Amino acid sequence: MGFIWNCCHFRMKNKKEEEDVVSGTFTWVIDNFSKLKTDKHYSDVFTIGGFKWRILIRPKGSHDPESDVVDQLSTYLGVADASTLTPGWARYTHFSFTLVNQLDSSKSKIKQTQGIAKEFKEERREWGYKSFMPLCELYDCSAGYLVNDICIIEAKVEVFVNIGEQGSNVYATLESTKKERKGQESSNMTSVQAADSSPAPKTPSFERKPPFLGTPSSEKVCNELTGELMEFMGLGKIEKAFVPMLEEVCSLHPSLIECLHKRNRKVSECAFTALGELLHFLKTTRVKDMTEDACVRLQSLWEDVEMFRFDLAWLEPHVHSALDKKKFLERARRVKRLREDVDILDSEKKRRSTALAVTEADLEVAKRDLAKEEEGFVETDMDRELGYGMPSP
Numbered sequence: 001m002g003f004i005w006n007c008c009h010f011r012m013k014n015k016k017e018e019e020d021v022v023s024g025t026f027t028w029v030i031d032n033f034s035k036l037k038t039d040k041h042y043s044d045v046f047t048i049g050g051f052k053w054r055i056l057i058r059p060k061g062s063h064d065p066e067s068d069v070v071d072q073l074s075t076y077l078g079v080a081d082a083s084t085l086t087p088g089w090a091r092y093t094h095f096s097f098t099l100v101n102q103l104d105s106s107k108s109k110i111k112q113t114q115g116i117a118k119e120f121k122e123e124r125r126e127w128g129y130k131s132f133m134p135l136c137e138l139y140d141c142s143a144g145y146l147v148n149d150i151c152i153i154e155a156k157v158e159v160f161v162n163i164g165e166q167g168s169n170v171y172a173t174l175e176s177t178k179k180e181r182k183g184q185e186s187s188n189m190t191s192v193q194a195a196d197s198s199p200a201p202k203t204p205s206f207e208r209k210p211p212f213l214g215t216p217s218s219e220k221v222c223n224e225l226t227g228e229l230m231e232f233m234g235l236g237k238i239e240k241a242f243v244p245m246l247e248e249v250c251s252l253h254p255s256l257i258e259c260l261h262k263r264n265r266k267v268s269e270c271a272f273t274a275l276g277e278l279l280h281f282l283k284t285t286r287v288k289d290m291t292e293d294a295c296v297r298l299q300s301l302w303e304d305v306e307m308f309r310f311d312l313a314w315l316e317p318h319v320h321s322a323l324d325k326k327k328f329l330e331r332a333r334r335v336k337r338l339r340e341d342v343d344i345l346d347s348e349k350k351r352r353s354t355a356l357a358v359t360e361a362d363l364e365v366a367k368r369d370l371a372k373e374e375e376g377f378v379e380t381d382m383d384r385e386l387g388y389g390m391p392s393p
Helices: 168-176 178-184 216-224 240-252 265-284 292-306 316-374
Strands: 004-012 021-030 046-048 051-062 072-079 090-099 109-112 118-121 126-134 151-160 189-192 229-231 237-239
Touching: 021 046, 021 051, 021 265, 051 126, 051 151, 072 090, 072 151, 090 126, 109 126, 118 126, 151 265, 229 240, 237 240, 237 265, 240 265, 265 292, 265 316, 292 316
Parallel strands: none
Antiparallel strands: 004 021, 021 151, 046 051, 051 072, 072 126, 090 109, 090 118, 090 151, 126 189, 229 237
């Protein structure tokens, strides 16, 4: 299975709509696409509108009975945590998929939902396109959809987040138009039944979050990543917090820019976002925070960056040194524990030494008292008779 790297960008709708809808874009970069072994391949879990989503593709293709095309790439948007939600849950979205053309972005393949919002629920956890693109077109080296065995799929999702007084109109519209849905949807738009779904796999999460969770410093890191994007050297829009670090390393290592000059803008954005995420982790994480989870996170970030074939000989020693901090922390904990043991035993020794000194002093007093009492004292047979003046027989 190829390594997967994801980047998420979010934006609110305009003021009129922001109370009801939150939209976000999730970019999925799939490495070693042709080497994927499974019939179903899932993206990492991402969050938009407070809900967890994932993308499902069928890289080996699926048969469309309504056409003569047998091998089609299928793409679906699914609810990632469906198995943990309370009964009767429902989510409503509009979404689109873009299969990015890495040679000419104007030729990217886009399919989007039309009409009313799609209703995700327990019985229908995934919506998507069974026939997104013929595999023969996808694997055409000159087409630009598969470059260096990398495939890029972008999902734009609009989520109705407040199904309350205002959102009730959306729900009512959905309910009243259920009978019209099949007519409004093209024959290519299909829903995947719950039986065709599976729980979200445990994959390394690459949502916009701090390098690790559960430490005081993680809250500070989370606050620094605002999601605000800014243009970076004409190569794409990058998280604002990453830009100063990227500018610094690119000035020292120009090859970072040169190796991506001929690449698609979307690839450049993902590449420098991955590098920025790694640099941000190394800059904001303290030695004391390098727990096992933090090491897993760092290893994942390092593999993400390596995928883009940067010359990272200058950075590799720092990453390996950071990964070794786990062993250092484990040894530091052992040293600390042994020092505490030594302190406890030393205190016990002092306590016992003091007690021994007191005992020795008491012993000397007792010896002096004994000597005084023994002066003029004559031992006698304690078993003899007292007698009354008569000779013994």
